[in-house]
Amino acid sequence: MEKVKPKKHLGQHFLTDLSIAEKIAKAVTGHQGIKKVLEIGPGMGVLTDFLMLGPWDLYLVDIDTESIQYLHQKYPSLSEKIIEADYLKKDFGSIMQGPYAVAGNFPYNISSQIFFKILEERNMVTEVVCMLQKEVAQRIASPKGNKDYGILSVLLQAFYDIEYLFTVPPGVFNPPPKVNSGVIRLKRNHVQQLACNEKLFFRVVKQGFGTRRKTLRNCLKSFGLTDELKEDPILDKRAEQLGVEEFVSLTNKLQESWNQ
Secondary structure (H helix, E strand, C coil), X not given: CCCCXXXXXXXXXXXXXXXXXXXXXXXXXXXXXXXXXXXXXXXXXXXXXXXXXXXXEEEEEECCHHHHHHHHHHCCCCHHHEEECCHHHCCHHHHXXXXXXXXXXXXXXXXXXXXHHHHHCXXXXXXXXXXXXXXXXXXXXXXXXXXXXXXXXXXXXXXXXXXXXXXXXXXXXXXXXXXXXXXXXXXXXXXXXXXXXXXXXXXXXXXXXXXXXXXHHHHCHHHCCCHHHHCCHHHHCCHHHCCHHHHHHHHHHHHHHHHC
């Protein structure tokens, strides 16, 4: 089998260190008793080899035709579970026919988009173990009050318990990226629904971080704040100072002020 050439336009950096691949595979726990695992962007199957050793019902998705052909040759037993598709554009809830975990070495250029898709399918995705750019990994796992804390931190922490597992240097990839990578694990928490209007919550979080240095009073002006709400001390804070519960509370206060 001819090796697959990494393609720059797909953000491909193939992992070459087997011990790291094994470590990532072993970090998948089967949270909530789930056995189905979808690997995003398997490339030449370095991580897949170790996932195959686990008790998982494994599916692979890759957008790269050359990788798909290679994977079919390498894993004939997976045949129909090797899917040529753009993960961002397909409904994997129906393909997987039930809850599933996600694993993978995510392409850096679309890692945030992958997480927004996971958020949409959060009631199907029980666990995520992935490698991505270290800064993004740290942001997702960061607690409130930290300079890395941002939109993805709040939205993902609302529905997942998140751990930063370890850092991976550039030299273990082909080609080496210009930055360090980080491996994180997300496990779906018990929150089925936030105690507020979820669409509004998403809007408030995104708008709140729109201008990080400004107070929420300034960031949320376009929401039509009532005079009473403008006096609320929560609006003296900046978005990075609020945890999930405080954003829920702020969302409810906004909704109530409009309904008065």
